[in-house]
Amino acid sequence: MTYKNNFFKSALFAVTLGLTGGLVATPALSEGVGVEAELQSWSFAGLFGTYDQNQLQRGFQIFREVCSSCHSANLISFRNLSEEGGPGFTEAQVKALAAEYIIIDPEIEAGERAAVPADRWPAPFETELDARGSNGGALPPDFSVLAKARGISQKFPYWALNYFTAYQEGGPDYIYNLLTNYHEAPQDVEVPDGKYWNAYFGGPISMAPPLDDGFIEYVGEGNGEVPLTTEQYAKDISAFMMWMADPHLASRKQMGFRTLTFLFLLAGMMYLVKRKLWANVEH
Ligand code: HEC
Structure with missing residues (x-):
């Protein structure tokens, strides 16, 4: 009897724990997300995915001409742009590009100099205070690893399937959906001054819609x-941000595949060795 009682008690406890866990977890999962994310097909998805060099160049153009006037990318150096697996600019192109930027350098007499490929991407604002001051108090987050710091939330069973499909594109999917979901606010919602309604963000955001059809050639x-189109621009900049956050994705995937192939062959060889060793043993 006591045994049974205890069994029911623990079962009840487990169910309650599960339910409360679920209730607590649900708001956290859906936080900030209004509409469902529309997943895109990315060239860098899947086991053999690689970055599309032309797309990275287009994304870089958008970053340079639009986003970098508010967002920094402190971990990116100019020279990264000519590294393998990236946008594929030549070293000469990167050198010329860097020379267009000024680096504040207190260690030299002039106090500033033209940038060289080894320099980090110069931030648009000197301090966080300046950045907030120009953006109505909100801080535009640094881009370096933003594509890895954001992700979409999916309902069960979709997130569970991700383990099997090797889905890792939550970051670029998040950014794409954020950039393409600036709409009129619903009638009963008042958007504060200096904020903009974003249906994917699930409320007002302090970033004005940064893209518009046809605004970049x-x-x-x-x-x-x-x-x-806004959609194409959004896709290209999202891909570029993924590259910034994970520049070695393609070579890592290649290495993973080679490792798996090697292990597979090794397993076959070990099997043959085992058969040979045990061939004359009675069993
Ligand atoms: C005029 C300044 C400005 C420009 C230009 C700008 N942003 Fe932003 N961005 C902001 C600010 C401010 C925030 C913080 C918003 C907030 O917290 O409400 C932000 C936030 C973001 C976020 C994070 C949203 C989140 O989940 O917290 C992403 C992603 C983003 N911007 C992408 C971009 C991209 C891509 C571009 C270029 C196409 C761009 N931004 C151009 C000001 C800007």
């Missing part, structure tokens, strides 16, 4: 046919 070969 893409330069560079191979980009002539690319549509000049």
